[in-house]
Amino acid sequence: MAHGGHCVARYEGRVVFVRHTLPGETVDALVTEDRGGGFCRADAVAVVEAAAGRVEPSCPLADIARGTDRCGGCDWQHVDPAVQRELKAAVVAEQLTRLAGVEYPVEVSPLPGGPLRWRSRVRLAVDDDGAVGFRAHRSHRVIPVRDCPITMEGALDEVASRSWTPGAEVAVTRDGSGEVHVTEHSVRPRRSGRGGGRPTRSARKVRGTGIAHETAVGREWGVRSEGFWQVHPEAADRFAEVVARMADVPSGGRAWDLYGGVGLFAAVLGQQAGPSGDVLLVESGESAVRDAEANLADLPQVRVRSGRVERVVTEPTVPAPHVVVLDPPRKGAGSEVVDAISRARPSRVVHVACDPASLARDIGLFRERGYRLSRLESFDAFPMTQHVECIALLEDTERNS
Known part of the structure; x- marks a missing residue:
C-alpha cells in the first residue's frame, strides 16, 4: 500500500x-x-x-463491477475497517521513515460512531442534467448520487431530490445542532469586453442560516457553514484533548496557535495559560478570523491576528512562546514556517496534520533544527478513505535533554 x-x-x-x-x-x-x-x-x-x-462495499457506487465508473470519493470501501487502520498506520510509518528519517511505531485509533454516517460537510458537483454527484477519480466526470453512506443521515435528502444549475457545485453542512445548510456555487461566463471574458462566480444560499452551530471543549461555536471545522463529529473534542495534553502550557505561559482557524485549539491553550498568560492565534482567512474573534471574546488572554503565519510570527514585537501548536493546510508548514518557529525556540511544538507525507517532511525539517519526535497519535477521522489525522509532539533536544 x-x-x-x-x-x-x-x-x-x-x-x-x-x-x-x-x-x-x-x-x-x-x-x-x-x-x-x-x-x-x-x-x-x-x-x-x-x-x-x-469486504463487500457499503456503497453501490464503489462496486468493482462498475469498472472505472466509480465514485472517486472513497478509496477503501472494499476494505475491512480494522484493516483500513492497519494500512493507514503502515503508510504513516513508511512516510516517517522515508521522508523524516524517523522510526516510530504507529497505531491508528478509531473515533466513536463507526465507519459510516460520519461526514458532516460535503461538496458535490452538478452534471449536465442538473443532478448532484461526486467526480470520478482524477476526472471531471460526475457520478450522480441519491445518497452517500459516509455522509450524515438525511444531509443529502433534499439536495439529491431536486435539480441544480449544470456545472455548479453544491456545498452541504449538517452542523452540531442538526441543521442542514446548503449553498449553490455557480460559474457563469462573463461577456466579452473589458472584463476579458473571465468567468464570474456566485453563491446562492438555498437552505440554512449560513452559520453552523457546533459544540466542542465545553463551548458553543459559531462557524461559517462553509468554513473549516472538523468533518467528523467526534474529531474536534478528541483532537483538542490530545493537543491540550501535549501542549501543557504553564499557567501564565505564552503559546502560539498557528493556522488557528476559528479558535478551537486556542481555546484550550488559553484555558491552560490562564488570565495572566498570552496566546497568539494566527489565521489568514478573513471569515475564520471574524469567527475566532467572536468565539473567543470571553478569553482576553487570546489575541487573534490576521495574516500569513511566517510574517506575523517574525515581527519583532511578537514575544517568543513556550509552546507552539500548528495545524497547517494539507501541503504542510514548509521550511519558512519551520525556520520561524525554530528561531523562537519553544520547548514543545504540537503539529496537527491530515497528510502523512507533509507531516513527515515538516518533522524532518524540525529534526534538522534540533527537535525530536517524542510522541505521535493517529486517528481514523476519515473512514473508508485513505486519509488519516496525526498529532505529533516535537521537543527541543537541548532544553529537554
Missing part, C-alpha cells in the same frame, strides 16, 4: 499504481492514465485472488 490510496504493482518493468485493490491480491487492472515514463495508473476491475481484508 502506498500513500494516496493505491497499491504498488509492477508490470513489464514499470510501476503501476492500482486503486481498489489490496496488498497481496491478484487482480485484473485497467490502465486509466499513462503518460509514459516509469509508471502508469490503473483501476482494479476484477478480483482474481482476494486478500483476507476484502
